[in-house]
Amino acid sequence: MAAPAVRICRRCICSQASKTRATRPRSRIDRIVRVDHAGELGADRIYAGQMAILGRTSIGPTIQHMWDQEKEHLQKFEQIIAERRVRPTVLVPLWNIAGYVLGAGTALLGKEAAMACTVAVEEVISEHYDNQLRELLSSEGVTDENKELLDTIQKFRNEELEHLHIGEENDAEKAPMYKTLSTAIQTGCKAAIWLSERI
Ligand SMILES: [Fe+2]
Ligand SMILES: [Fe+2]
Numbered sequence: 662m663a664a665p666a667v668r669i670c671r672r673c674i675c676s677q678a679s680k681t682r683a684t685r686p687r688s689r690i691d692r693i694v695r696v697d698h699a700g701e702l703g704a705d706r707i708y709a710g711q712m713a714i715l716g717r718t719s720i721g722p723t724i725q726h727m728w729d730q731e732k733e734h735l736q737k738f739e740q741i742i743a744e745r746r747v748r749p750t751v752l753v754p755l756w757n758i759a760g761y762v763l764g765a766g767t768a769l770l771g772k773e774a775a776m777a778c779t780v781a782v783e784e785v786i787s788e789h790y791d792n793q794l795r796e797l798l799s800s801e802g803v804t805d806e807n808k809e810l811l812d813t814i815q816k817f818r819n820e821e822l823e824h825l826h827i828g829e830e831n832d833a834e835k836a837p838m839y840k841t842l843s844t845a846i847q848t849g850c851k852a853a854i855w856l857s858e859r860i
Pocket of ligand 1: 701704730731734817821
């Protein structure tokens with residue numbers, strides 16, 4: 662059932678008259694891939710920053726475990742973005758620096774602040790992935806075109822939730838000014854998502 666839908670979509674891309682309607686699914690997937698690639702890049706840099714400060718402390722192996730998973734997430738979205746020929750966000754250089762500064766900066770405040778950063782970021786990212794799953798399933802269902810992406814998002818959502826719980830179990834809430842820190846980080850993450858979907 663799915664194959665004809667893809668053929669129709671590709672054919673219509675060449676038709677100016679039906680361009681808006683026909684390219685909508687492609688635009689949706691492009692947007693999803695672009696923002697997820699940006700998010701995973703940011704996450705990779707956050708954990709790199711945390712490891713630079715806390716790598717040799719008792720929490721080091723825990724951060725390393727999460728970082729290793731983020732490296733896989735980033736690698737997968739690097740692959741998807743190349744295969745689907747999606748343009749990465751122009752903000753890649755900014756997220757590169759901002760992620761590292763956020764990770765290292767919170768780690769400098771202590772292990773608890775680093776974990777508070779993890780909890781704040783992973784909560785936003787897991788919700789973001791949930792929203793994407795809902796959007797894809799309600800608008801397109803499972804198709805040959807989106808199945809790999811759906812499986813990837815679902816797997817990564819589960820691992821982001823694992824990171825969230827690791828942060829909670831490692832005293833995130835004992836961070837200085839936990840609520841303020843958490844709100845500031847989540848506001849920044851949501852702004853980064855909004856921007857990365859658009860430019
Ligand atoms: Fe991730
Ligand atoms: Fe994560």
